[in-house]
Amino acid sequence: MPSHLPDIASGRLSPDEYAANFLDIHPPLDHHQAVVEADRCYFCYDAPCVKACPTSIDIPLFIRQILTDNPEGSAETILSQNILGGMCARVCPTETLCEEACVREEAEGKPVKIGLLQRYATDVLMEERGEQPFARAPSTGKRVAVVGAGPAGLAAAHRLAMHGHDVVIYDARPKAGGLNEYGIAAYKAPDDFAQKEVDFVLSIGGIAVEHGKAIGRDVSLAELRGSFDAVFLGMGLAGVNALGLDGEDLAGVADAVDYIAELRQAADLSTLPVGARVVVVGGGMTAIDVAVQSKRLGAREVTVVYRRGQEKMGASEYEQDLAQTDGVVIRHNARPKRLLTEAGRLAAIEFEETRDEGGRLVGTGATFTLAADTVFKAIGQTLVPAALNGSAETIALDGGKIRVDEERRTTLPGVWAGGDCAATGEDLTVAAVADGRIAAESIHLALSTPSVAA
Structure with a gap:
C-alpha cells in the first residue's frame, strides 16, 4: 500500500468487477479484421504517416505485408525501426501522430487503424515465432554502460548488441521496463506484456541487467566513464x-x-x-x-x-x-x-x-x-542533477534536462543520453525508443572509428 495513502475502501468492488475494469482497453484485431483494415490503406508514396512517426517506421510497407498474409515480415519491418513496437502499438498516442496524418483521416475523418495493425503484426511474431528476427554480430570487445532499463535504454542496448558490443544495463528498479512496467495504466498492457517484451528484447544476447543499481547512489557517472568504452543515460526522471x-x-x-x-x-x-x-x-x-x-x-x-x-x-x-x-x-x-x-x-x-x-x-x-x-x-517529473555528480567534468543541462545534440551526444565525451531525461522535446515512449536507437548508432560509429569519439 502506498505510504502516503490511508487505507480507504480497499476491496470496494467484487473480483469480477475488478477483472472487467482492467481488461485490455483495445481488444486486438483477429486475422480477418487485420486484413480488412489493411486493405483500407492507400499505400501513399511519400506517406505522411511515416513522417509523423518518431521512429520512422515504413508504415505502408508493413501494412502491405499484412495484406499479403506476411505478418511476421510486417513485424520485422516494424521492429527494425522500433524494437519496442509491441508496447508502442498499445500506448503510443497514434491519434495525434501517424493516424492524425493518415490521408483517410483527412478525407473521411476515419484513419487506418495503424496502431492496431502494428499490434497485430508484432503479436503474431512474438507469439508464433517466439524469438526475435535479429542476430547479434560477433563481439567487438567494446563495452557500453546503459543507465536505465526503460524504453530508451532497452532500445539502445538492443541496437548496440546487434552491432556486437557488450552491454551492461544499470537500473534502480527490481524489474526492467521503466515506465512501460511501472508507469502506464494497467488496462493498456495487461497479461504482463511489458515483461514479455523485455524478455524478447534481451533474448538477442550480449546484454546484462543489474537491478537495484541507481546512478548517483550505487554507481557514479565517473566510474562508468572509467570502466566502459561509452555510456548511455536513459534513466528517466526520478524527481x-x-x-x-x-x-x-x-x-x-x-x-x-x-x-x-x-x-x-x-x-x-x-x-x-x-x-x-x-x-x-x-x-x-x-x-x-x-x-x-x-x-x-x-x-x-x-x-x-x-x-x-x-x-x-x-x-x-x-x-x-x-x-x-x-x-x-x-x-x-x-x-x-x-x-x-x-x-x-x-x-x-x-x-x-x-x-x-x-x-x-x-x-x-x-x-x-x-x-x-x-x-x-x-x-x-524532474531530473535529479545530483545523480550525475561525482565527475571532474559537469554535464550540461538545458531546461532542467540533459543537453544533447542530434546524435544524442551530451557535453561529456563518451556519454550519450535519451528518453525523458534528455532535452529532446518529446516525452513519449516512441520518442524514447527513437532516442535510444539514434544514440546507439552514434555510439557504434564512435567505437568503430576512434577519432569520432574524441
Whole structure:
C-alpha cells in the first residue's frame, strides 16, 4: 500500500468487477479484421504517416505485408525501426501522430487503424515465432554502460548488441521496463506484456541487467566513464514536482507516478486503497491514467483539475474522452491554493481560478473547493542533477534536462543520453525508443572509428 495513502475502501468492488475494469482497453484485431483494415490503406508514396512517426517506421510497407498474409515480415519491418513496437502499438498516442496524418483521416475523418495493425503484426511474431528476427554480430570487445532499463535504454542496448558490443544495463528498479512496467495504466498492457517484451528484447544476447543499481547512489557517472568504452543515460526522471502547499505530507496526498507503480505491481487489485473522493492535479497522461484507474478501482468521485485550458493539456483528446466516459470530471483554468483538513486528515483542496494574459498564467482571485480524501500530484517529473555528480567534468543541462545534440551526444565525451531525461522535446515512449536507437548508432560509429569519439 502506498505510504502516503490511508487505507480507504480497499476491496470496494467484487473480483469480477475488478477483472472487467482492467481488461485490455483495445481488444486486438483477429486475422480477418487485420486484413480488412489493411486493405483500407492507400499505400501513399511519400506517406505522411511515416513522417509523423518518431521512429520512422515504413508504415505502408508493413501494412502491405499484412495484406499479403506476411505478418511476421510486417513485424520485422516494424521492429527494425522500433524494437519496442509491441508496447508502442498499445500506448503510443497514434491519434495525434501517424493516424492524425493518415490521408483517410483527412478525407473521411476515419484513419487506418495503424496502431492496431502494428499490434497485430508484432503479436503474431512474438507469439508464433517466439524469438526475435535479429542476430547479434560477433563481439567487438567494446563495452557500453546503459543507465536505465526503460524504453530508451532497452532500445539502445538492443541496437548496440546487434552491432556486437557488450552491454551492461544499470537500473534502480527490481524489474526492467521503466515506465512501460511501472508507469502506464494497467488496462493498456495487461497479461504482463511489458515483461514479455523485455524478455524478447534481451533474448538477442550480449546484454546484462543489474537491478537495484541507481546512478548517483550505487554507481557514479565517473566510474562508468572509467570502466566502459561509452555510456548511455536513459534513466528517466526520478524527481516529482511538488504542489508547493502546506500539508503535502498529509496522509491522502500522494504522487500519481508512485501510485500507478504500486497498482502495476499489485497481485490483487482489491488490496489497493482508493479514496471515495479523488482529486488529481495535472493535465498530462499520468493525470488521466491515475484518474481513470482510481475510478475503475471504485472511487465514487474523481476530478482532474488543470491550471490552463483544455487545448493546453498534455493528455490527448482521446484520453480525455476516455476519462470522461468513465465518469471522471475534468476542470480547467484552476490551480491548487490550499489543502484543508478536519481532525488532522485531508478533507478538501481549494483552487484559485486562472486566466491567460499574453501567455502568462495569472490568478483571478476567485476560488472553489473540492471535497477530497485523496489528492494525487501529477504535475510533472524532474531530473535529479545530483545523480550525475561525482565527475571532474559537469554535464550540461538545458531546461532542467540533459543537453544533447542530434546524435544524442551530451557535453561529456563518451556519454550519450535519451528518453525523458534528455532535452529532446518529446516525452513519449516512441520518442524514447527513437532516442535510444539514434544514440546507439552514434555510439557504434564512435567505437568503430576512434577519432569520432574524441
